[in-house]
Amino acid sequence: SFCLIGYEPREMTQSDRDGLRDFAELVEDQIGHLDTVEVNEQLRKASNLLSDAYRQLDEHTEFVRSVFGIHMTHGVVETLLKSPEAIRLGGEVKHLTLLMSDMRDFTRLSQQLSITDLLTVLNSYLSPAIEIIDEHSGIVDQIMGDGVLAYFGLTEPGDSGALNAARSAITIQQRMKEVNEDNAVDGFPEVGIGIGIHTGNVVVGNIGSERRMKYSVIGSVVNLTSRIQSMCLPGQTLISEDSVADAGPKLR
Numbered sequence: 001s002f003c004l005i006g007y008e009p010r011e012m013t014q015s016d017r018d019g020l021r022d023f024a025e026l027v028e029d030q031i032g033h034l035d036t037v038e039v040n041e042q043l044r045k046a047s048n049l050l051s052d053a054y055r056q057l058d059e060h061t062e063f064v065r066s067v068f069g070i071h072m073t074h075g076v077v078e079t080l081l082k083s084p085e086a087i088r089l090g091g092e093v094k095h096l097t098l099l100m101s102d103m104r105d106f107t108r109l110s111q112q113l114s115i116t117d118l119l120t121v122l123n124s125y126l127s128p129a130i131e132i133i134d135e136h137s138g139i140v141d142q143i144m145g146d147g148v149l150a151y152f153g154l155t156e157p158g159d160s161g162a163l164n165a166a167r168s169a170i171t172i173q174q175r176m177k178e179v180n181e182d183n184a185v186d187g188f189p190e191v192g193i194g195i196g197i198h199t200g201n202v203v204v205g206n207i208g209s210e211r212r213m214k215y216s217v218i219g220s221v222v223n224l225t226s227r228i229q230s231m232c233l234p235g236q237t238l239i240s241e242d243s244v245a246d247a248g249p250k251l252r
Contacts, residue, residue, distance in 0.1 A: 091205020096153045096217065097161035097243055098202070098225040099138065099168060101129060101195045103146035104234040109189065121188050122146060128175045129193075136164040136171075141216055149225075151217050154204065162199050162239075162246035169195040169237040176235070192234025198225040199243040 103109070103125065110118055126148065130140055133150045142149040152168075153161025172195065180190045200221035206213040228238050244251060 091203045091207070091218075093201050094154060094204045095161075095200070096151045096202050096204065096221075097165045097197060097199040097246065098217070098221055099133070099148075099150045099152065099165045099195060099197050100225045100229040101148045101169075101172065101193050102229055102232075104192045104194055104232075106146040109191065112189065117188065120186075121183060121191060124179050124183060125176065125191060125193065128179065129172050132171045132175065133168050136168040138164060138168055147229075149222070151202070151204070160247055160250075162197070162243040163248065163250055165197050165243065166237075166239060166247055166251055169197060169239075173235060173237060194229055194232025194234065195237040196225050196227070196229025196232060197237070197239040197243045198228055199240065199246045200224075 103122070109121065113121065122145075126143065129148055130143075133140055133148070136152070137155055138150045138152045139154060140148060140150045150165075150168075151161070152165045172193070176191075176193060184190065198221055200219070202217045202219040202221045204217045205215065207216050207218065208214055224240070228240060232238050
């Protein structure tokens, strides 16, 4: 409200009314401006808080990826992050191709080399093998001492898991030539690996307990893949008829 005070009572002129109206509009505009500034300030603070929350969430998610990515394949980590219900015991039947590689004469090597040198030779073969499997959309299920178990066809349903597994095996065997050349420079003996590939239905999912579980594959296909691999000579890859059929003409 506004009050006009004068020394003497008098009737308001049109000029007085116009001036009062202009003054009221000015005050009203200023009040509205002050409200807008305050609201905008609150919105700015809220926006900053929300941005900080998103940033912290991104940092946390990236931390989870980096930590679990060391122990789990990238594809599995992304599946678990996108689908929280996947972190439950149980699994489902999937048609996958399994690849199992194993170093030949590992017992002899373990007797010849010190523990430190043995680990160096192991890692010189495991590091490129795991990298190659990942490049071909494979998922490393287990690292079993001197062996690797991986499966294909889960993260890239449109691709042929058998074909990717075969391409991985070929590339790994080719890379072993470079590995042995580097090892020879360091005075280490030459090593050879055998690779077995088989395709079929497996159960893939979380196995264990609510407190301790592992995302893995189980089934007779795993056992048969192991048997195929055990028949390989150093530098040899054996692939089952089921995998050949699944890979199609591109394999040939």
